[in-house]
Amino acid sequence: MINTHEILETITMIQDENLDIRTVTMGISLLDCMDADIDKACDKVYNKIVSTAKNLVPVCCEIETELGIPIINKRISVTPIGIIASACKEQNPVKFALALEKAAKQVGVNFIGGYSALVQKGFAGADMELIKSIPEALAVTEHVCASVNVGSTKAGINMDAVALMGKIVKECAERTADRQCIGAAKLVVFCNAPEDNPFMAGAFHGVGEPDVVINVGVSGPGVVRAALAKNSEGLDLTGVAELIKRTAFKITRMGQLVAQEASKRLGYPFGIVDLSLAPTPAIGDSVAYILEEIGLECCGSCGTTATLAMLNDAVKKGGVMASSRVGGLSGAFIPVTEDAGMIHAATIGALTIEKLEAMTAVCSVGLDMINIPGDTSADVISALIADEAAIGMVNSKTTAVRVIPAIGKNVGDELNFGGLLGNGPVMKISTYSPAKFINRGGQIPAPMQSLKN
Amino acid sequence: MRAVITVVGKDTVGILAKVSQKCAESNVNINEVTQSVLEDIFCMIMVADISKINKDFGAFSEEMKKMGCDLGMSVHVMHETIFNSMHRI
Known part of the structure; x- marks a missing residue:
């Protein structure tokens, strides 16, 4: 029998500490939608998504009411469109983006990811056309998210793609300058992109995945922070790590339950639970506040990387035990504009891009949701992507860059996206030119996996 | 299938009666009750x-919540599964 304390603990987590399921993401393979005629292919894509995902939103709402746990987003990820578009004679992939948008609206999901290309070792098929069409695709759609994988530990880093992505990121912001440059917030540049990630903007459905699959991403920074606030007084760091582990276990169990229920009711296999601590701009639901609760005056101070490393590891250790299958990005997220504590730290100047870069070496994603001055050159953005990809490549982990050039704005100004994407200050970035390095192009060879130093 | 109903708020006359009444109307059988009054x-x-x-479980949950609001109490109805999965291995 469950005791009173446990019941009240669960209810407090949901009511007061922002515990929720961040997303139930249905991964749908579009490999069977390929066609030489792009219009036919788009019809097939639309029909497959609508018929497969028609029950996704109603079923999630049903689970929400029954279990009493909020499911914030319902999302879809699809096979990278770069692959699907390769079969088409006419290659204007924006038509696919419009088909995805129409399908997303029809089934009522919050986002659809997979306007993507995997080019870590080179461009094939429609990859180049797809990448070049990303700015237009993200400007004319609302729900579509794009991602490009430019590097991996096995392949190295495709520096031609990196050079191109600097320009694309900038163009995405320029095309949506009248809408807070939102285009760039829907584009992620990856190294070692996971194929089963339920989180946006980087979700896509890998080719090694089954036809349809249900992946779940949990949230819960607020719960971890509250657990530390209530119980960590006098604990040493071993004790703190234990406490985080235990809390992460409980959070993940909730994700596992929702994933199993959703999979059973929708009739598609359960894929993975992504054990991420995903913050929201709501006060209290912040990864930065967890770091501060452990003992930093402000996120970004010396000690931030070590604290984050411990947090990230403890979350994984607790979560792995709680779920039968774990995957995706799993760890702590540090998106600046989506995290009240990060926004504060960046605004007062305690948190810099350089410190964030160091943090990405020990946590689950990368330079995420960072506003940079609108006049930052494409070369600088490319070089930032290269740095981040290098961290991922060498450390055999996923890293990513999602920066938003704030067109017409400078350091100290602000962009406000609203909703889960939040708001935040424009941060300072080094303007010394890496142009010669970027313009060399080519491939950074894959790194040694032994002689680790 | 079992549900957990929690009621928290300022003590007034007839809380238990009203909640049980609603359960009876919905053909929900109460198995166990624990209650405490700490100060008020x-x-x-x-x-x-x-x-x-x-009736639909969602509708029942909604009705209970609304009744809680009218009484100035916070009422939650959730499936037992969520507590079992979170606190038991």
């Missing part, structure tokens, strides 16, 4: 059998 904060947890419930 009332806290009650009920475990109830919902296998013969005569």
Whole structure:
């Protein structure tokens, strides 16, 4: 029998500490939608998504009411469109983006990811056309998210793609300058992109995945922070790590339950639970506040990387035990504009891009949701992507860059996206030119996996 | 199938009666009740059998919540599974 304390603990987590399921993401393979005629292919894509995902939103709402746990987003990820578009004679992939948008609206999901290309070792098929069409695709759609994988530990880093992505990121912001440059917030540049990630903007459905699959991403920074606030007084760091582990276990169990229920009711296999601590701009639901609760005056101070490393590891250790299958990005997220504590730290100047870069070496994603001055050159953005990809490549982990050039704005100004994407200050970035390095192009060879130093 | 009903708020006359009344109307059988009043904060947890419930579970949960609002209490109805999965291996 469950005791009173446990019941009240669960209810407090949901009511007061922002515990929720961040997303139930249905991964749908579009490999069977390929066609030489792009219009036919788009019809097939639309029909497959609508018929497969028609029950996704109603079923999630049903689970929400029954279990009493909020499911914030319902999302879809699809096979990278770069692959699907390769079969088409006419290659204007924006038509696919419009088909995805129409399908997303029809089934009522919050986002659809997979306007993507995997080019870590080179461009094939429609990859180049797809990448070049990303700015237009993200400007004319609302729900579509794009991602490009430019590097991996096995392949190295495709520096031609990196050079191109600097320009694309900038163009995405320029095309949506009248809408807070939102285009760039829907584009992620990856190294070692996971194929089963339920989180946006980087979700896509890998080719090694089954036809349809249900992946779940949990949230819960607020719960971890509250657990530390209530119980960590006098604990040493071993004790703190234990406490985080235990809390992460409980959070993940909730994700596992929702994933199993959703999979059973929708009739598609359960894929993975992504054990991420995903913050929201709501006060209290912040990864930065967890770091501060452990003992930093402000996120970004010396000690931030070590604290984050411990947090990230403890979350994984607790979560792995709680779920039968774990995957995706799993760890702590540090998106600046989506995290009240990060926004504060960046605004007062305690948190810099350089410190964030160091943090990405020990946590689950990368330079995420960072506003940079609108006049930052494409070369600088490319070089930032290269740095981040290098961290991922060498450390055999996923890293990513999602920066938003704030067109017409400078350091100290602000962009406000609203909703889960939040708001935040424009941060300072080094303007010394890496142009010669970027313009060399080519491939950074894959790194040694032994002689680790 | 069992549900957990929690009621927390300022103690007033007839809370238990009203909650039980609503359960009876919905053909929900109350298995266990624990309650405590700390100073004047009332806290009650009920475990109830919902296998013969005569309406949609979501609607029942909504009605209970609304009744809680009218009484100035916070009422939650959730499936037992969530507590089991979170606290038991």
